[in-house]
Amino acid sequence: GQNIDQPTEMTATEGAIVQINCTYQTSGFNGLFWYQQHAGEAPTFLSYNVLDGLEEKGRFSSFLSRSKGYSYLLLKELQMKDSASYLCAVMDSNYQLIWGAGTKLIIKP
Amino acid sequence: GAVVSQHPSWVICKSGTSVKIECRSLDFQATTMFWYRQFPKQSLMLMATSNEGSKATYEQGVEKDKFLINHASLTLSTLTVTSAHPEDSSFYICSASPGTGESEPQHFGDGTRLSIL
Numbered sequence: 166g167q168n169i170d171q172p173t174e175m176t177a178t179e180g181a182i183v184q185i186n187c188t189y190q191t192s193g194f195n196g197l198f199w200y201q202q203h204a205g206e207a208p209t210f211l212s213y214n215v216l217d218g219l220e221e222k223g224r225f226s227s228f229l230s231r232s233k234g235y236s237y238l239l240l241k242e243l244q245m246k247d248s249a250s251y252l253c254a255v256m257d258s259n260y261q262l263i264w265g266a267g268t269k270l271i272i273k274p
Numbered sequence: 275g276a277v278v279s280q281h282p283s284w285v286i287c288k289s290g291t292s293v294k295i296e297c298r299s300l301d302f303q304a305t306t307m308f309w310y311r312q313f314p315k316q317s318l319m320l321m322a323t324s325n326e327g328s329k330a331t332y333e334q335g336v337e338k339d340k341f342l343i344n345h346a347s348l349t350l351s352t353l354t355v356t357s358a359h360p361e362d363s364s365f366y367i368c369s370a371s372p373g374t375g376e377s378e379p380q381h382f383g384d385g386t387r388l389s390i391l
Contacts, residue, residue, distance in 0.1 A: 198379055207280075207367045207382040208318070252318070262308075262380065266317040 167191045169265035171253050176271045177243055185238045185251050185268045193258020199227050199238045200252040202267065208252055211238070240270075248272045277301055278370050280383025288391055289360060295353045295386045297368030303348035304370035308380060309341075312365045324351040358390045 168190045177183040189197070196215040200208035214220055214229035214236060226239040238251055253265040277300040285293050297307055307324040322343055323331045330343035340362075342354040351370075355362055367385040371378035 205365075205387075207385040210379040210381065213379055262320075264318050264320070 167255075167257065167263050169253055169255060169263055171251075171265045171268045173266070174269045174271065176273060177240075179243055179245060179272055179274050181243050182239065182241050183243060183270065185240070185253075185270065187236045187238070187253035187265055189234050189236070189253070189255045189263070189265075191255045191257045191263055194231060195256040195258065195260055197227075197229055197236050198254045198256070198262070199225075199236075200254065202250045202252060204249070211251075243272050245272050245274070276372055276379075276381045278368065278381045278383040280368050280386055282386060283384060284387050284389075286389045286391065287358065290357055291390075293355045293358055293388060295355075295366055295368070295388075297351045297353070297370070297383050299349045299370045299372075302370075302372040304351075304372070305348065307345060307351040307368055307370040309343065309351075309353050310367045310369065312367060312385075314365075318367070321353075326351075355388065358388070360390045363388055363390045 171187045198213050199211040201211050202208040212227040214227050219228045224241045229236045250267040250269050252267045254262045256262055279298045279300050281296045305326050309321045310318045311321050312318050320333050321336045324343045324345040326345045326348050332338045345351040365385050365387050367382055369380040369382045371380045
């Protein structure tokens with residue numbers, strides 16, 4: 166079966182750095198997406214990785230290792246507004262998105 | 275670019291009412307749109323994939339007669355919750371991507387919060 170695993174919840178301090186991991190087992194791979202979802206709102210697109218390596222976009226970076234079925238989202242200089250759920254999703258060989266359950270990130274002052 | 279508009283944002287209605295939710299791609303054409311449901315503190319659940327000009331593909335366990343999907347144009351898909359009951363209360367979200375069969379990110383509408391009394 167297809168499976169996406171990410172931690173249920175993480176806590177970090179304002180100004181710090183946090184890494185949210187995602188491991189996946191899917192039938193084929195056409196890219197991995199990270200989305201941010203604030204409570205009561207729809208998800209917003211953060212990043213897309215299809216090749217191995219690190220993609221940096223401001224305070225957020227996303228890393229992919231296809232051989233390990235592994236990705237992480239790195240958030241630097243954390244702000245209170247970064248408190249949200251972060252969803253990992255993999256596009257399989259049929260271009261279907263397989264969603265993880267999301268990681269709730271709590272930022273403390 | 276890639277803006278998806280969803281309407282209405284909130285619906286509160288009596289049990290037995292049918293509710294229609296619209297999803298529009300504002301600045302691109304979307305051959306495929308997706309409908310999700312999300313219960314509080316749970317992950318997104320794909321309900322169906324809406325294909326322009328053809329029947330929607332429903333996920334296992336989703337009643338197609340209960341959740342009617344119409345994708346009449348390349349910019350509009352509608353989801354109708356027929357004879358809604360309190361257990362249908364949820365957050366419904368649509369998404370679309372500019373590409374077809376490509377690794378394009380899905381862009382989400384703002385969601386519709388449905389409360390059935």
